[in-house]
Amino acid sequence: MSDTVSFTAHLNLISDFQEMWKYAFMQHAFEGGTIIAILAGVTGYFVVLRRSAFTAHAFSEIGFAGAAAVILVNIAPIFGLLAGSILGGIAIAILGRRASNRDTQIGIVLAFSFGLGLFFLSLYSGYETEAYSILFGEIVGISTGMVYLTAYACVGVLIVVAFLYRPLLFASLDEDVAEAKGLPMFFLGVAFMLIVAVSVSFAVQVTGVLLIFSLMVTPAATASYLARKPQRAIIISVAIALATTWSGLFIAFYTIYPVSFFITAEAFGLYILVRAISGALKWRVRRESMETAPRATSAILPGSIMRLPDSKKRPDTAQ
DSSP states (O other): OOOOOOOOOOSOHHHHHHHHTTSHHHHHHHHHHHHHHHHHHHHHHHHHHTTOHHHHHHHHHHHHHHHHHHGGGTOOHHHHHHHHHHHHHHHHHHHOSSGGGOHHHHHHHHHHHHHHHHHHHHHOOSOHHHHHHHHHOOGGGOOHHHHHHHHHHHHHHHHHHHHTHHHHHHHHHOHHHHHHTTOOHHHHHHHHHHHHHHHHHHHHHHHOSTTTHHHHTHHHHHHHHHOSSHHHHHHHHHHHHHHHHHHHHHHHHTSSSOHHHHHHHHHHHHHHHHHHHHHHHHHHHHHHHHHHHHHHHHTSOTTOOOOOOGGGOOGGGOO
16 A cells, blocks of 8 residues: 655745755756746747647657657666657658648658557556656656756757757748748758757656647747747747746645646646737727728718818919
């Protein structure tokens, strides 16, 4: 019979946080979650901008096959996720040179990879928590070494994004114009795929394979409704990812439910709220414009002649 440990929340959030921070596994979870949220917030903006949400989901399931394969030989799932996602990203980039034409290739690779992952998982006879963590995430089980590895990967990806920021942004906004300007579209496509592959591999630790949208897509999609400038949208995307991750960890500590559920629910709820407010504001602007339009047209009566100033009279009437 396994022992269970329960934690009781109080109305004082500061004391609750101090109590939670006493445990090393929660410290590691906050450290790893913070790094992953920053990584997902930045790369997720380009995923949304390039309309590649399906790509991010595909990488998680492609990496799932790699993770399920390596746990059979007692290797950490993150290395299988990285290997599977990177190889899958290169394959998708080669098969579909343009982002707008990759859906078919992604679907083919995704279906095969997910089936392969289920096959490997059926061969696994170890603890079920290992397979559960791949599918739904288990950030509270992250180790100190994995936190450092996640930090190094985050720094590396952010350096690459900073180096490729302008051409990648240009190519994401308009592929045809970017190609006409002579930008290396194939190189940018492969680089983007590798960036997303690495980001998804580490984000899976928080949300799992099946809920990857909650960090890689939803914060960036919400930010796109709140800001037009790319820099502001990226900052807002990171802020949303951090807020949902931190609050999800805090709430999950005092409940029996998984962290990924709270992160997903909060991100989705915020997205719906922003969409509703944005839609209401647009409807109000349209209604006001429709109300002012008749007033502007009624000010000019049919058959009336507007008197021009003397300086703007026609030459034949100037005499």
